[in-house]
Amino acid sequence: MIPVLSRAQMRAFDKFAIEACHVPGMVLMENAGRGAADVISAIIDARRLKQLQGTPEEASPSVWHGPAGSPRPPSLLPPPPSGAPATLHHRATAGAQRGRPLRRDKAAASAERARSFPVRHIPSPGQPATYPLEARVVVVCGAGNNGGDGYVVARHLLARGADVHVFLTSRSEAVTGESRINLDAYVDLGGELTEMPSDTPLTPLEEALERADIVVDAIFGTGLDRPIHGHLAEVIAVINAASCQCIALDVPSGLDADSGAPLGTSVQADDTVTFGHLKIGLLTPDGARLAGNVHVVDLGVPDAPILAQVGYVAEVIRKETVRSYLQPREANTHKHAAGNVLVIAGSSGKLGAALLTARSALRSGAGLVTIGTWPDAALALQSRVVEIMTTSIEPEQLEASLEAALASRHAVAIGPGLGLDDRARAVVDHVVLRWDGLKVVDADALTLFAGRAEVLATAKGSLVLTPHPGELGRLLGRSARAIEEDRFGAIREAVRITQAIVVLKGARTIIATPDGRMFICMAGNPALATAGSGDVLTGIIAAFACSMAAECAAIAGVLIHALAADAWSLATGADRGLQASEIAEKFPGLIAALSRGIDPLAP
Ligand SMILES: NC(=O)C1=CN([C@@H]2O[C@H](COP(=O)(O)OP(=O)(O)OC[C@H]3O[C@@H](n4cnc5c(N)ncnc54)[C@H](OP(=O)(O)O)[C@@H]3O)[C@@H](O)[C@H]2O)[C@@H](O)CC1
Ligand SMILES: Nc1ncnc2c1ncn2[C@@H]1O[C@H](COP(=O)(O)OP(=O)(O)O)[C@@H](O)[C@H]1O
Ligand SMILES: [K+]
Known part of the structure; x- marks a missing residue:
């Protein structure tokens, strides 16, 4: 901890x-x-x-002040980013590129100080090597x-x-x-x-x-x-x-x-x-x-x-903690046992949100994933999906079609790209408030509770809400900026009002639970600032919730989602250009590494 x-x-x-x-x-x-x-x-x-x-002249053993006989340590710093301010290291590199001796003016001063501060031959932890x-x-x-x-x-x-x-x-x-x-x-x-x-x-x-x-x-x-x-x-x-x-x-x-x-x-x-x-x-x-x-x-x-x-x-989320949530699969696992997720998402022009959520759930290990969406969207999706099933939500027979779609599901992910019209509101109210299972509520489904967040406390089953600051602001009647100025206060208030597990997204995502605990994710990077990355998070949490307690699913989902971006940035050296669909591609490898106690970001 x-x-x-x-x-x-x-x-x-x-x-x-x-x-x-x-x-x-x-x-x-x-x-x-x-x-x-x-x-x-x-x-x-x-x-x-x-x-x-970086400099042949100074790289000679005579200026290496490490403990006698010790090898020169490998490089400890990444190359300077372009446009970074000049620092000791960066200035040195620039000097070397111009082909003149590096910091020669400092060599005499260095030799002088070396007489007063000789090499320590028995370094203790924390003692500098030089x-x-x-x-x-x-x-x-x-x-x-x-x-x-x-x-x-x-x-x-x-x-x-x-x-x-x-x-x-x-x-x-x-x-x-x-x-x-x-x-x-x-x-x-x-x-x-x-x-x-x-x-x-x-x-x-x-x-x-x-x-x-x-x-x-x-x-x-x-x-x-x-x-x-x-x-x-x-x-x-x-x-x-x-x-x-x-x-x-x-x-x-x-x-x-x-x-x-x-x-x-x-x-x-x-x-x-x-x-x-x-x-x-x-x-x-x-x-x-x-x-x-x-x-x-x-x-x-x-x-x-x-x-x-x-x-x-609060506690920082640790990889070791998430490892303890990830159980190896039994040899006789079948697809129903692996998790049956319904994704209620998508609408005309926003089919991608439904696909991202559903594919994420599959990549996270769910055995069966079905997208429940409007008839026209379901029709359009059918030609684009292979492993994912689709089912129509009929606005004229809303409750009956929803009940059929909800049967036997372990978890529901609801909201991405669903729309904000009256029919969407009716669907969201039915599923979020009246279906007695675990629901991950995101995007439009959250916005549909703006101004009436307290009704979420009356919901049957259990809820994981995954707002970004704008969505949480809508729920609490504040601006996104006001949320960002007091993220911890805002998330606590949201939990108090809704009695749900709340995941406040952003750089350093926070998870808060109704019993007063908070967890903070230190992983992740700005590469995640890309359309659809939140939909992928909704999918992984819903899939994990099929086999874990809701709180554990939220914690594990948030960490693995963030690690996926870190792994991508490590591999590419980039802080942008990640596509949301690539995030979930990393999940199986990350889950496998964490399950074995391997740091997935270790070189
Ligand atoms: N023994 C321990 O407890 C240990 C403490 N440790 C260290 O001590 C640090 C806390 O030290 P600290 O309490 O002396 O306060 P510090 O942050 O140095 O501020 C100094 C004073 O500034 C004032 N002030 C405040 N706001 C101001 C403003 N806007 N503009 C102008 N003035 C302002 C205010 O005094 P005031 O003017 O109100 O009398 C305040 O008291 C802690 O962060 C850690 O580094 C460690 O060594 C471990 C052991
Ligand atoms: N700068 C950042 N650092 C770390 N994580 C980020 C950063 N920006 C965005 N994210 C993460 O990316 C995801 C974005 O979610 P969201 O805003 O709902 O996107 P969308 O609605 O496009 O799916 C969240 O998980 C958030 O924590
Ligand atoms: K300081």
Whole structure:
């Protein structure tokens, strides 16, 4: 289980560790800062190694600072994306292409620092492979404990030979407690510090950032409780304008750790090293965009007893969990036992939605899949389907034709491309509210409950609702934007009103259940932003619901759907151009890999 905590829970976690478990706050701060320094060192190492590999002169063993006799590690970084900002690695490549010696000006400085920081022959976990760390790092610290973490990071990077410069957004007299002790330690060890309170110009910071390889954002963490403006907003603007890699401590400064929305403004980080546990605000589409790659470092305290006290708001969906839902097929399985799904979808001009949903259900392992649709659509579909059956929903004999279509089904997927007219409304009401089975309700079927979401709580059987933010907005009477600004609040409200399992789609899809649990999918990528990908999700959840509890079907369906896009992007190197029909093609292989405990994305 990977827990995700709210801001209040994380602060309670720290408080409980300090007050009830008697782990000094200073120790927590040291663990946090050192963990972050380890992550930053690894990032610098990876960039350095890439740089060495790309340049014959520097790739000689004489400049390889890894442990004696150790092999040079393989490349750790993908090639720079086109149009990416110039970073240490990218600039190095450009220099090499022009055929001139790379960073020769740094070679002497490097040799000099190597004398002070010799190669460690017994590296401990987290110790950088290269000594000295060849990077110019600017750390921007606020006056609180997030700044305290920043001084710890600065001290460790200094000790590892990096060229470190700390900027403090206040006067040092304003820094107190553990942060002050760490500030003093950094300065007394020879660290360079520039005070930058509100009445001072930001030019020295701008100049330092022009030369820097990395900027560490340690201005605000979970203490941020109001919008940022004025001097601090300007400091953040300067950080965001810099072309060096930005690594945020705990959360990007300005990101609301609960809602995942920026409070006034926010640092836009490439990486975020978060302490103890994931904060929920890092896991919204906006939070994910502002945080970049998220690394969690532990605080050196056992989680279980503290989490039992402070709780958590959500869990990250793990492949291992989904594996436990995927049972091997019995040798004597027959098609009825494998799952009988009815897809009520499609209308003239929107037949593709029905096909995508139905094919997805088949690729997910359903034994029998039937599309129930309007007579004209059923006729048009018949020539296009082979393995899928079709049945007509007769508007004149609606209930009778629906009852016939629903007989013996294990699950129904309803909504994609169905239409929004009165006949569609009658079908949706009959199936969603009165059929006593499992229904995955998507697209038009959701929109048909706009303004009357509470009737869903009276539905027979069980419901999985799969809205995107626009559809959830229609259900709750809000704009899609309002939903995105408070995704966790919105999904909780939807569950409270409908008593259904709700899947709120998007970058970082959330699943919430009526008993108050939430699950977050960290997989998936923007390649999924393509018409019909939601229909494919509806199909996989409906198929899985034939052999799993509804909640498990939603969790497994969401993860495998997202992994399909990740696998496609890994294979193609692309973040666009995925066709919805290709998503389901990946399902059998992904299901097989997960069932065997193999990471389907491992190289
Ligand atoms: N021992 C522990 O608990 C551990 C904590 N750890 C670290 O501490 C971080 C939390 O530290 P923190 O509580 O000191 O708050 P932080 O985020 O540094 O903000 C500082 C202060 O800024 C202020 N402020 C708020 N909003 C503002 C605004 N918009 N504009 C201007 N000012 C604003 C507000 O003070 P105020 O002005 O209200 O008095 C706030 O208190 C946490 O994220 C983690 O990094 C780790 O070391 C592990 C152990
Ligand atoms: N940027 C993104 N990152 C990850 N997943 C995404 C992203 N954009 C869209 N998705 C996923 O793609 C699917 C889109 O569903 P939906 O909006 O219903 O599309 P459609 O109506 O065209 O079928 C959802 O599963 C959503 O989570
Ligand atoms: K921060």
